[in-house]
Each structure stands twice: as structure tokens, then as C-alpha cells.
Amino acid sequence: MSAAKQVIVVGAGIIGASVAWHLAKAGANVTVVADSGAGGFATPNSFSWINASWGNPEPYFRLRTRSMAEWTRLAHDVPGIPLEWCGGLCWDLPPAELEAYAVEHSAWGYGIERVDRMGAARIEPNLTKLPDFALHVAEEGVAEPVAATQALLVDAVQRGLRMMGGTAVTALVQTNGRITGVDMSGGRIAADEVVIAAGAGSPAIAATAGLKLPIETPPGLIVHSRPYEKLLNGLVIGDRLHMRQTAEGRIIAGSDFGGADPGMDAAATGRELFAAMKSMLRDADRLELDFHSVGYRPTPIDGFPIIGRAEGLSGLYVAVMHSGITLAPAVGLFAAREILDDARDPLLEPYGLTRFAQ
Incomplete structure (x- = not known):
């Protein structure tokens, strides 16, 4: 490994911050360039659920559980x-x-x-609508997204990282x-190497070098209450509403963990969503809507991450995905x-760009 390798990371969301921190810790000279502050644009609008749930094939499940650790x-x-x-x-x-999901993932x-x-009432006693059958995973969690990103970048700066916020990359240099x-x-x-970790902005940056990133950016609306007394113990992934309470006491919710479809009137959709959330909670009479946010999730077209070097274009590394948290x-x-070491972890093998050329 060359400790003096010069690396530019484009993007200051949670992925860019993590890549930059690990590079700086390993001894690289790292510069983060972003047209936003710490957190980027997608990260602040994240539901921030850390999990390996849902209909994942086993290789993706293994990557997610490794990342939980x-x-x-x-x-x-x-x-x-x-x-x-x-x-x-x-x-x-x-x-x-x-039940089928539980059988499969339990076997893994x-x-x-x-x-x-x-049992659900013991876990979340303040829910007004309880299911007859649910699953509980005690090992799932949350990381407050902006605070986690800021902590990574602050620590990386102490390790020598150079932060250039409010600066847009107009082109990759070839x-x-x-x-x-x-x-x-x-x-x-x-x-010596440029890392594209700019979320929804990544395709435009990659295109300046003739590289196409097959990414969609669906919007997701999340409502945020004003800080309130503790009502939720953990994550609630209900059939029409996903919600959790943040470290500062806000209850946030979307129609799924990626956020609701904002529709033609995001404010009206947000009010309806907040009303549905409030109706699911006991002792929420004084709970008030503070604001709604709409995030654009960088989602590769097959739903899986893009992580790795661009074939035929040396010096460029891509790290773009949904489930960034x-x-x-x-x-x-x-x-x-x-x-730094040209050592690709086997867990990343399915997630290179070459899969889209086939």
C-alpha cells in the first residue's frame, strides 16, 4: 500500500464519508469535494434503518449482516x-x-x-393498532444519519482529510x-484515484468521462414531528406505515422506509401521512408536525449496489447505492x-459495473 496515495472522494453523504474516513485512517491523502455540507442530499432524508431484512438473495444478505457488524x-x-x-x-x-421470510432468514x-x-404490545405498548402476527429482530438498529456523517468527517479531518464543501465537480479529468x-x-x-459517491448526482459526474451509471432516483417523502416524549422503543415496520423515534425525540414516518410517494402536493401528502402516524400512537394528542422532507434515493436499476472500479477507465471508483445507511x-x-491494496472483498463480487454490460 502507498500511504501517500492521493484520493478524491466526490460526495459527503454517509457513503462518501465512510469511504473517506477509512481511506484517511489507512494513511491516504484524501480530499472530499461536495456541493453540499456534511450529509449530502439523500442522507438527511434517510429513515436510517440498519437491517438485513426483506427479500434479499443470500449474497446480499451476507453483505448487509457484515455491515451491521x-x-x-x-x-x-x-x-x-x-x-x-x-x-x-x-x-x-x-x-x-x-412467515416465508422468517423461515428463510432464520435459516441464514x-x-x-x-x-x-x-408480544407486539410488550415490545411497543404505545401502538393503537397491533398485528395478530409480527416479527421482531432485536439486532436491528438506527444510526442518526447526519450526526453519523458529521462524526466521520470530523474525525477524518483530524487524520488529515481535506474538506471542500459547497464545491461542485463539473467534470472528471482524463x-x-x-x-x-x-x-x-x-x-x-x-x-491518483477519484471515488464517485455523490448519490443521485453520480450519473452526471460519471457521464463527463463517458461512463453510464444505470441509476434511478425515486422520491421519498418522510414526515418529522416536533420533539416529543418517548412513545416508541424501536423501529415499527407496519403494513402501511414505517416509523421510528429519533435520538432528539422526533417521530419520523413514511409509507415505507424509503419514504412515501409525495404525489402532486407533497405538503398535503405529508399532512395525511402525519395524521395516519398520529392515529397509530397512544398519548400523542400533543404531537405536532414540524416539517416534511423529500429525498431522492440513488437506486441502481436492479436494486443492488454499484461498488468498484470502472472497467476500461482506470483511476475511477464508484460507490453508489440505496440502503446507504x-x-x-x-x-x-x-x-x-x-x-489502496487492489484487494477486492469477495462480498463485493456481485456488485461491479460489469454486470450491466451483459
């Missing part, structure tokens, strides 16, 4: 990361599908507990078929190893 390591290494393993109560599938080692209505830096509104920076610690660790 890496969250514990990262929170130990970086002071100030707000991480809580609060558990998740889920009934967002018909009972037969919920996921800690799923089946609960009835009374020299003899290799990416050698970035052009910005304020000038040019050279690098869950995957950030493992992606940061594995990307840093690959960038």
Missing part, C-alpha cells in the same frame, strides 16, 4: 456516532409471506422472533484513458482496501 466497530472507533440497536417490529407483508442466521398481538482528477468551479485538483461501514472498509 461493522457498524459496531465503526461506532467504537469514531466518537460521537449515534448508534442504537433498538430492534425492529415488522408486519409489512401478508402473514404467509412474512438472522435473529427473528415471531410474536403475537400480546489523461491517456485514466482519470487523473476533477474539474471544479474553482479550479482543478489532481489525484446499512451498507456504509462495510463499503467504506472494503472500498479503502481495494483502492
